[in-house]
Amino acid sequence: MxxxxxxxxxxxxxxxxxxxxxxxxxxxxxxxxxxxxxxxxxxxxxxxxxxxxxxxxxxxxxxxxxxxxxxxxxxxxxxxxxxxxxxxxxxxxxxxxxxxxxxxxxxxxxxxxxxxxxxxxxxxxxxxxxxxxxxxxxxREALEEPPGYGPTGYGAPGYGPPEYGPAGHEPPEHGPGPDRWDESPPGRS
Known part of the structure; x- marks a missing residue:
């Protein structure tokens, strides 16, 4: 108060x-x-x-x-x-x-x-x-979290974790991502 x-x-x-x-x-x-x-x-x-x-x-x-x-x-x-x-x-x-x-x-x-x-x-x-x-x-709007902020607490609205960049973009083709844990990086056999 x-x-x-x-x-x-x-x-x-x-x-x-x-x-x-x-x-x-x-x-x-x-x-x-x-x-x-x-x-x-x-x-x-x-x-x-x-x-x-x-x-x-x-x-x-x-x-x-x-x-x-x-x-x-x-x-x-x-x-x-x-x-x-x-x-x-x-x-x-x-x-x-x-x-x-x-x-x-x-x-x-x-x-x-x-x-x-x-x-x-x-x-x-x-x-x-x-x-x-x-x-x-x-x-009430001032009490709610702005869109894009959530339980993860990452950066500006509309952005996800740093390794993924802006929301809606695909994960990079190289390097392990959440869907690519079983794959090896490109260029390696």
Whole structure:
């Protein structure tokens, strides 16, 4: 595992943790993210409180699961997808909340946008940065031996043992070869 993968993995884990922790913090006017229903993101924000399993935590936890799978597989696209899911749902929530409240504000007294939104946005950004930092897996072609190299380990691709020259050529007419052990060299009786 390369240093880039280690740094990317640490960033991805921090980002996923921030995203999953964010619904337990205040999102707007002190209302925690876990009280927003997922369906509110598509139908408009309501005052109805949500169960934890149907809250905005659901897509963020899904993104964390995708992150873990991406880290196990060392897949940069999966980690990036997780970051896009987190940012996408957070931005969608911000649009719906802005429609409901008329505008989004940040107040120093705890009113307006809360630190839960900042955690979600930060977590999504960290996931995207992690996907860029990670080197991912090496390509399968790079792991395989080039054609011509094999268990014998002779020279450049397409060449066999030194006494035979390029692959596909016949062994020399003189001298013993694997098929000519019983024959004597030419010119000798």
């Amino acid at each position: 390369t240093i880039r993968n280690i740094i990317g993995s640490v960033l991805a884990l921090i980002g996923a943790t921030a995203a999953v922790w964010s619904p337990f913090r205040g999102w707007y006017d002190g209302r925690r993210g876990r009280y927003y229903r997922v369906e509110d993101l598509f139908n408009g924000i309501t005052a109805t409180r949500s169960d934890l399993a149907a809250s905005i935590l659901l897509p963020l936890a899904f993104a964390a699961l995708v992150t873990l799978i991406g880290l196990v597989l060392r897949s940069r696209p999966l980690v990036a997808l997780a970051g896009l899911v987190v940012l996408g749902f957070t931005v969608l929530w911000m649009v719906r909340q802005g429609q409901e409240a008329g505008s989004l504000v940040v107040g120093g007294d705890g009113s307006g946008l809360g630190d839960g939104v900042a955690l979600a946005v930060g977590g999504g950004v960290l996931l995207l940065v992690a996907s860029v930092v990670m080197s991912g897996r090496r390509r």
